[in-house]
Amino acid sequence: MxxxxxxxxxxxxxxxxxxxxxxxxxxxxxxxxxxxxxxxxxxxxxxxxxxxxxxxxxxxxxxxxxxxxxxxxxxxxxxxxxxxxxxxxxxxxxxxxxxxFMKSNKGEVDKETIMPLVMACMSMSRGKVGALIVVERGVILDDICETGDIIDARIDQRLIENIFFKNSPLHDGAVIISKQRIKAAGCILPVSHKQDIPKELGLRHRAAMGISQDSDALAIIVSEETGRISVALHGEFQLRLSAEQLESILTKEMLLQ
Known part of the structure; x- marks a missing residue:
């Protein structure tokens, strides 16, 4: 042997x-x-x-x-x-x-898609308004969209801020961005059960981690307690982001989709 x-x-x-x-x-x-x-x-x-x-x-x-x-x-x-x-x-x-083995469809990332997201997140951060925005990439999120209300509107800073306004009926769920449009709001995301998530991060962060584990989507979180902006991608967090860092991440990841 x-x-x-x-x-x-x-x-x-x-x-x-x-x-x-x-x-x-x-x-x-x-x-x-x-x-x-x-x-x-x-x-x-x-x-x-x-x-x-x-x-x-x-x-x-x-x-x-x-x-x-x-x-x-x-x-x-x-x-x-x-x-x-x-x-x-x-x-x-x-x-x-x-x-x-596949043709690349990379092109210029439209600033009109990214900047309203960045500006809305910064505005909500200053006002400590909690928000959860999911940017669809390669994996289709139609099943997640069905858990909320279909909107199908162009990406607009004021619209995003109104969705997450505290008295809005859709503020507790997630907004889904698909094909450079706001596809749905008030959506329910799968919650991550990872044990190493810091205890100071709340349910929004766990939901963002959950969708980043189940798909290749990018999730943006604005903390209601601290106003800090974070991103969940590929099962990892990037915490305490500035406007420039958020814009850079969105530009890079949307180019790679």
Missing amino acids: FFEFGLKDIIDIVLVALMLYYVYRLMKESRSLNVFIGILVFVIMWLIVSQVLEMRLLGSIMDKLVSVGVIGLIVLFQEDIRHFLYSLGAHRKVNNLVKL
């Missing part, structure tokens, strides 16, 4: 270890770690019983459980599986590889 162990086997072990680590990290973020550990223990026991100890009766029972359990796992972890597959497809290196 030792002499038959070659480079291909080493690569095989490393790839399996990386896959298990990635799944472990994903389950830890989604609070399904204990279930994942339980499944891992069961698989190890199954291998020991059927392959090492060769217990035919117990092994056959566990074989049946494994064959049926695959369907159960798909149902139980459907959200985690979707997130895992999305994370693979949205990985920067994978995206760069795909872009090599």
Whole structure:
């Protein structure tokens, strides 16, 4: 066995270890770690019983459980599986590889799209008006838009400020920007369950993190408590942004969409 162990086997072990680590990290973020550990223990026991100890009766029972359990796992972890597959497809290196074989549609970013967003955020920041704005990029957010009210209006500073005015019926939800237009308002976003989000960040920040984990969208947050402007992108926060920094991020990321 030792002499038959070659480079291909080493690569095989490393790839399996990386896959298990990635799944472990994903389950830890989604609070399904204990279930994942339980499944891992069961698989190890199954291998020991059927392959090492060769217990035919117990092994056959566990074989049946494994064959049926695959369907159960798909149902139980459907959200985690979707997130895992999305994370693979949205990985920067994978995206760069795909872009090599696709035509690029990059062009000039329209300042009339970006500046009203920046000015509205700065105005709401000064007045400590809470806001959550999601800029759609590659992943279509039609399912998120359906949770709110469709507006389909051009991007306008006063309109954005009116939506997030404290007495407005839509101020608690998120505004979705799609194809350089305000597509919907009052939308409900998925909330992130990451454990490392600072405690001083509220529900708006967790919702922004959630949509940035589930899609490639860019989420802008204006804190109601502090007035600080933040951005969530690719599952990471960029906090305490100035007007220049926000404009730079929007220009760069909208060019890369």
